[in-house]
Amino acid sequence: MAKTKSEETPLMQQHKAIKTRYPDAVLLFRVGDFYETFNEDAIITAKVLGITLTKRANGSATYVDLAGFPYHALDTYLHKLVKAGYRVAVCDQLEDPKMVKGIVKRGVTEMITPGVAVNDKLLENGSNNFLAAVHFGNGMTGVAFLDISTGEFFIAQGNLEYVDKLLQSFRPAEVVFAKQQQKNFRQVFGHKFYTYTLEEWIFTHTYADEVIRKHFATHSLKGFGIEGLNEGIIAAGAALHYLRDTEHPHLQHITSIQRINQEDFLWMDRFTVRNLELLQSSVENGQTLLKVLDNTASPMGARLLKRWIAFPLRQQAAIEERLDAVAFLIKEADLGKALHHHLKQLGDLERLVSKIPLKKINPREVMQLARGLEQVKAIQELMGGVENAYLQRLYEKLDCCPPMLEKIIQELQENPPVQTHKGDVIRAGVHAELDALRKIAHSGKSYLLQIQQQESEITGIPSLKVAFNNVFGYYLEVTNTHKNKVPASWIRKQTLANAERYITPELKEYEEKIVGAEEKILTLEQQLFDALLQTLQDYIAPIQQNAQLLARLDCLLCFAHNAVQYKYHRPTLSDDYVLDIKEGRHPVIERGLPPGESYVANDILLDKDTQQIIILTGPNMSGKSALLRQTAIITLMAHMGSFVPATTAHIGLTDKIFTRVGASDNLSGGESTFMVEMNETASIINNISPRSLVILDEIGRGTSTYDGISIAWSIVEYLHDMTAHHPKTLFATHYHELNELENKLDRVKNYHITNMESGNKVIFLRKLARGGSRHSFGIHVARMAGMPPQLLERANEVLAQLEEKHIEAPLQQNIKKVAEKSTRLQLNIFDAHSDTFRDIREKLETVDINRLTPVEALMKLNEIKGML
Template structure:
C-alpha cells in the first residue's frame, strides 16, 4: 500500500488482506465498489464500465448500485465466483474518522440463499469428496432446502452421483488434484475449492456430526463405520457453518444414498437423452423435463426433477406412485380443483431455510403463513383419493402446528420487505412495543400540530415543518418572510430561496421521537427474532409438510399429463423384459405438431435380446431407440408412459452410445471418444441394463468400423454374465446376417415407400432386414445441388457394379495395418507357466500342445 493511500483505500486493503479468496464488494455510499483485479473481473463478467480512482496513481474501479446488487451477484455466482459483501455498519458522522465497514456476508454458488440467485424448480447443491484407495466419500447439501445426503462407494458410483445431482460447488482436501479432475469431468460447470486438510480430520468430522444432530453415534443415519462418508459429511457441514457464520439448524437429517435403490443414469446418458438439458442451444423444448413438468409449486418441480434424474429400482415405491396417479385420475374434477389450489403456493422449504439462518424478511413470514393456512384446503381436495401414497402424505401435511396463527398475530399484514425502518410487528401483539408506537405517533402528531400553530403565531402561511436524515426536524421559511421570524428561532441551514430553523421545543420533541423510533425498531427486531426462533424449533416438521405437498403436486401433475397425452399405466416387474405396445416418443410427439406414428418394442432377453435396426437416416431409428429409454425412465419414475400398454422389467442402468463428438481438450478424436463410450458400456452393463447403440464404427474406415460393430454385437449376445436389453441402430447392413447365428438377435427395419425417384419415410419400425440406405435420397432432401446428386448416383452405380460393398459372413477375414501385433499364442501360453511348479507329465503334455499350435500356424 502506498504511503499516500487514502483512509478509504487503507481500510479496503486491510479488509482485503483478510478476505482474499473472492470478489470483495465494498460499500461506498449507495454503491458497491470493486478495485484492482476484482474491478477488471466484474467489468468483464457483468459487462459494466471499468474506470479508475486517483488520476495520479490510477486504481482500476468498477461498481454496481446497491438497489440492483442481487441481479449482479446472481451473474457472478453463475460464473462460479465467491462474493464477499462488505457493508457500512454506521452512518456517516456517527463515529470519528472514516465510516466503519465490516464483512457481513460471504456468498458462493453452492451456499447462496437469496431467491434471486436460485432457480425455483432446481436444487442448489454443494458437495464434499474425499478418497482413500479405490473408495470414495461423497456428501452434498442443498442449503436452500435443508437436504443433506451422503454416500461411500466406488469411483464409478461417485462419478454418477456427481453428474446426477448437477452440483454447483465442491470442496476437496488441499493437494487432491485428481479429485478436482474427477469433479470437472462429470460436472463441468462446478466450482471447486481446495479446503485446508484439518477440515477432513476423521475424529473431528464425526464429532461435528454428532454435536449438530444431538446424537451419541451415527448408526441412526446408517453411516456408522463408513469413515469416508463421515469425513466428507462432517467436513462439508463445518465448512458451511464457518462460511455462513450460522449453526444451520434446518439441516435436521442425513439421508444415506443406496445405489442399489436407483436406476443409474450417467452424465452421457442424461445428456444424450436430453432429460433436463438440451444438447444443442439453450431452448428447453427438446428436453423431457420441459414436457413432463406441470407442477404448480417450486418444491413439486424440484421433486419431479429428482424422480427423473434418480428413477427408483424399488418396485414397491414405483407401484405406490403409479397407484397414486391412477387414484387421482379416477376423480378428474377433484384433481383439477386440487391443482387450482396449488397455484401460487409459497416455497415453504426455502422460506424455512432463510428463517433458520436469520435471513428471512417479515414478508417471507407472511408467505409462510399463507402457505400453511392453505394446507387444509389441499387436504380436503385430496379426500376422494384412496391410494396409500396420497393418504400418507395427507397425514404428514395434516400435522398440527400453530405457526400460521403465530405469524398472523405477530406480523403486520402490510409489513415492508425490509426491516430497516420498522413497522412490521402488528399492533397489539406486544404491550411494550405498543407504548413506544404511541409515543412515536404522538410525537409526530405534535409535529403536525406545530406547523399549524407556528403559521398562526408568525402569520407566515407558507411555513412548514420538515425532516431529513441529516438535519432532523426543522422549520422552513421562504426568504421573503425573514422579517417575521420570531426571536426563539435558531438558524440551522441556509438554502437559495429559504431558511431552515429550529426551536428548543422542536429539538426536545425530536429527541423524544427519534429515541422512541430507535427503541421501537430495536424491539421489533427482538420480537421478530423470537418469532423466527419458534418457527425454527418446528423446522423439521415444516420441512416434512413441504415435502408432502410437493409429492401431492407431482402426483397430480403426472395425472394431468397422463390424461392430456393419453398415457397408460405401465406394469413394472422384476423381469428382464421391455415390451411396449404403440409406444411414442414423449418429446417428439409434443413438439412435432402432428400425429406421431406409434411403434412396438418387444425385447425378451431369452428370445429377443438385441434389436438390430437398419434403414435410412430420417426414417426414425434414433427416435425409436431413445423412445425405449425414455419410456423406461418414466416408468421407473413412477409415471404413466406414452403407449397403449407397457411392461418394463426393472433396470439397473441405461447406457447410450449415440452421435459423434470429439474431445479436443483431452486430445481425443471422435473415434477414440466413441470407442471409450463403447468400452464403458461393455465393461459395466448387466442383464438388468438397457443399452442403446446409435451407430458404432463410423469414425474410422468402413472395414474397421464394420469389424468392431460385428465384434461388439457378438459380445453382447455371447457374454452369459452380461446380456443387456439392447437396441442397435446401424448402417452396416452386413450385421443383419448375424441373426442366422444368434436367434436372440432380431432384425428390425425402417419402413420406406418408394415413389418413382422419391422415397417416403413412414416412420414405422417393422421386423425384417433393410437392404438399402437411401443416403442419396436423404442428401437430395437436405438440399445438395442437383449436379452433386447426379454425380453421386453415377458413382453409386459404378461401385455397385464392382461389388465394392460385398457382404461379410462368419468366415470373413481381412488384413489391416495395425498399431499392435496380434498376440503370439505360443508366447501367451509360455507367459502363464511357472517353471518351478510344473510336473514332468504336465511338461510333456504342454510340449505336445505347443507342437500342435506351431503346425496350425
C-alpha cells in the same frame, strides 16, 4: 518504488488487512453508502458490471484503481459477479459511523460462491443449487451434495464411474476437493464443473465425523444410516466445513443427511443420461424429457421431478405405490384439480424456511410463509380420508404448524414492507410500548398543527405555517409582510428572501418527542421481528417435511395430468425378463410435432429366450434412433412410477439402462470419435447384468468399414453367446451385413424401418417391420438437406458405377464366410510365408481368449494392426 504501510491511508490499510484473508475473492468493501472495490478487484468489477473504473489518492503521491456502486444495489450486482464465476466477499461496517471516531470496524459478513448462494437472483426456482464435495479414498470415492438454499443434504460413495454419474445427475454449481487431488479430479471428471480446493487436513475421517456430529448435536451417525460410509462422511464433513469457511455459521435448517443407496435406483451411466437427453439437450434450447414432463405446480415439485428422472426406482413395490397413487388421482379428477390449485399458491416453502436461520428472510417473506402454511392446512382438509395408502401416509405426516401460523398472522401486518426499517411491520395490540410510541408520533404531528393554528390566532399572522428540514428540525415560517408581528420569545434561525424561520421552546420539546418516538418505533419493531424469527426456528424441520411431502404429491399430480393430457397408460411391472411395448411413442418428439401430425407408434418385444437382440436397419432419418430412445425412455418412465406413452407396456424389472448413441470427438481429452465409441461401449460390456436394457446405435462407424463391421459383429456375438447375462438389446446399424447374424444366432432377430419409394423420392413410413433392410438412401437424405443438384447427380453416377462392379456383393459374401468358417478363416490368413504373419500368429497363440476383456481385445487388435 513499492509503497510502505505508512504511505497508505488508514482506510486502505484496513482494506489490505482484510483482503489478505480473502485473496481469491472479489472484496466488496462498504464505505458509507457505497460498496467499493480496489486494485485488481476494481478492474474485475468494472468489467463484469459495466461500471466506471476510476483512480483515487492513497496517501503520498500514490493512486489505486477504484470501482463501486450504492449499497442498496448489492442484490442487482452481486449475482452478476457470481454468475461470472467469481467468489465474492461482502465486507460490511460493524459499527455505527456516527458513534465512532476514526476508522469504522469492518469485517466480512458473507462469502458468496456459485455453490453457496441464497440470494433469489442467484437461484432458479425449479433447480437445486448444490455444493458437492468429493473425497478420493482407497478404492472408494466419497461424495456429498448440500443445497444451502433448501437444507437438503445427500451422501454417497462408490467407484469413480458411480460418482461421475451422481455429479452429472445432481449437476452441482460448485465442487470442492483436496488440493493434492486437483490433477486426479481433472483426469476423471474433466473441466465441466466450477471447482475450489481445500487443505488436505480437512479430508480426514476423525475431523469429518466430529464436524457432522457437532452440527447435528448427536453422539453418533447411526440414526442417519450413514455409519460405515467412511469416504462419504469425509466428503460430507468437507462440505459443512466449506460452508463455515465461507462465513455461513447459521445452518440450523440443515436438519438431516440422507444416504443415496445405489441398489435402490435403476442405474444409468452418464452417457445414458446425456444420450437420452433427460435433463439437458444436445442442441441449444432443445427439448428434454424434463421439460416435456414438468407440469408441476410448485418449485419444490419441479426440483424433485428432476431427481425422480435421474434416479428411477428399482423396487417393484415402491414403483407400484406411485402408480396406484397416479391412477387414484386420475380417477378423482376433482380432488386433483383442487390439490393442484392449492399447490400453485404454496410458494417455495423450502427456500423460505431456510432463510430463517440465515437471517435472510424479510417481513413480507414471513407472511408468504404463513400463507403457504394456510395452503398446507387446506390440502390437509382435502386429503382427509383419501382412499389411497400412499396419499394417506402423506396426509398423516402433514403439519400446518398451527402455533406458528397463528403467531405470524397475529403479529405481522397483513401486507408488511420488504424491509423492517420502512416501519409498520408489527400489528397494533402486539406490544403496549410500541402502541404508545406510535400514538406519540402520530398525535405529536397532530399537535403541531394545533400549535400552528394557536400561534396564528395569537399573533394575527394568517399565513403562518409549521414545516421541517434536516438542518434544524421543525420551525415556524413567517412571510416578510408579517414579520413585525413575531413575538420576542421566538428564536430566529434562518432568513430567506421573502420570509423568516423561527423556533420556540414548545416546538423543540414536541420535536424531540416525535423524532425520538419514530427512532424507538423502528428499533422496537426490529427487536419484535427478530424475536418472531427466533420462535420460528423451532418449526424449521416440520415445515421442511411439509415441503418434501407436498413435492411428492406435486410430482404425482403432474404424472396424472400428463397421463390424461397426452394419453399415457399404466405400465405393468413384472419380475420376468420381458419387455413388451405396444404402440410406443417418444414423448419428446411427439410433443414437438406440428399441429395435426400424429406420431407413428411402434411395437417392441425383447426377452431373454426368443428375441434377446434386435438388429434394426433402415434408411437414414427413418426413425431408428427415435425408436431406440423411446424404448429406453418408456422403460425409465415406468420405473419412475409414471404412466407411459404406449397403449400397453409390460416392463420386466430393469436394473440398468445403457445407451451408446451418436458419435462425437472428445477434443479436450484428445480422443477420436472411434475412441469415444469404444470407451462407452466397453463400459457397457463390462457392467451388463441379466436385467439390463442395452441400446446401441451405429457402433463402429467411427472407423473404416471393415473394422466397423468386425467390431459390431463381435459385439452382437458377445452379448448373445459370450456372457451368461443375455441382456435385452436393441442394435441399430447401417451395416446391412449384420443381418446375416439372424441365421447364425438363435435369439437375434432382424427388423427394419419401412419406407416407400415414389419416383425419385423416398417416403419414410417410420413403421417397424420384420426382416432386414439393404439400403440407406443416403443420396435421398442429401437431397433433403439441400445439397446442390450437380453434386447429387454425380453421387448417383458413382453409385451406379460401384453397383455395376459389384463392390458391395463380395463384402457381403465375405461376411457370410466369416460367419460360417470364422475359425478356419483366421488360421488360413497366416498360411502365407511372411515373417510378419508368423509373428502375428505366434502372438495370437499366447492370448487366452476366454480371459480377454472386450477392451483388451480391441487394444490387442490395434497392436496387431500396427505390426502390419
